[in-house]
């Protein structure tokens with residue numbers, strides 16, 4: 001069968017997007033998902049997203065990493081919102097469903113402001129931190145992230161006994177100014193550094209904001225700039241977390257599956 005797809009990117013984190021409201025895409029076929037995401041034998045992307053119908057919501061985002069595993073994806077969700085507006089499913093506001101629950105989002109031009117799930121608290125992990133923002137994230141502050149061996153160190157932490165068997169995403173952070181950080185991320189399920197990770201920069205912003213008494217942080221990634229806003233409660237939890245940044249359609253195509 002031939003299917004049509006769209007390619008989107010959110011600060012360089014790129015996704016194959018499929019309108020699967022007919023429920024025809026074989027989402028259990030992990031080798032097909034791996035092939036479509038393969039940069040040499042397929043379309044090429046960090047992940048694949050199906051837009052499906054879900055009762056009581058505008059749509060459901062079903063996200064797969066390039067290896068076929070599933071988790072929450074912040075940049076992917078921003079792209080899913082932009083794609084859903086392109087398909088005419090939503091206007092400039094939406095309430096949709098994802099693997100970690102209900103999300104609200106709004107669009108202003110190419111910018112998507114995505115409501116993230118509340119975070120119960122930050123955990124310390126030795127000198128570092130662990131935060132679950134819908135996906136698991138290890139956060140390490142380093143002196144100069146530009147020169148940091150992200151893939152080598154990231155893989156070591158991702159596969160460490162502490163996080164077995166599920167593993168974790170790993171973020172390396174350097175403060176750039178009072179309210180700005182630079183983040184590079186090793187992503188589980190891609191098993192490489194990606195140009196940006198939405199749930200990852202959110203985790204880093206919460207840690208940095210908590211440490212420095214701030215509730216709005218700008219983030220520089222290899223693929224562009226994002227912003228995270230939140231409010232912190234006295235019990236250590238974080239609410240009203242917003243991930244803000246661009247989501248862009250790159251091209252469309254058809255492929256035999």
Ligand SMILES: N[C@@H](CCC[C@H](N)C(=O)O)C(=O)O
Nearest residue numbers: 071073074075135197198199
């Ligand atoms: N790129 C994503 C995160 C995708 C999920 C992650 N790789 C995992 O398996 O936990 C984002 O923008 O949040």
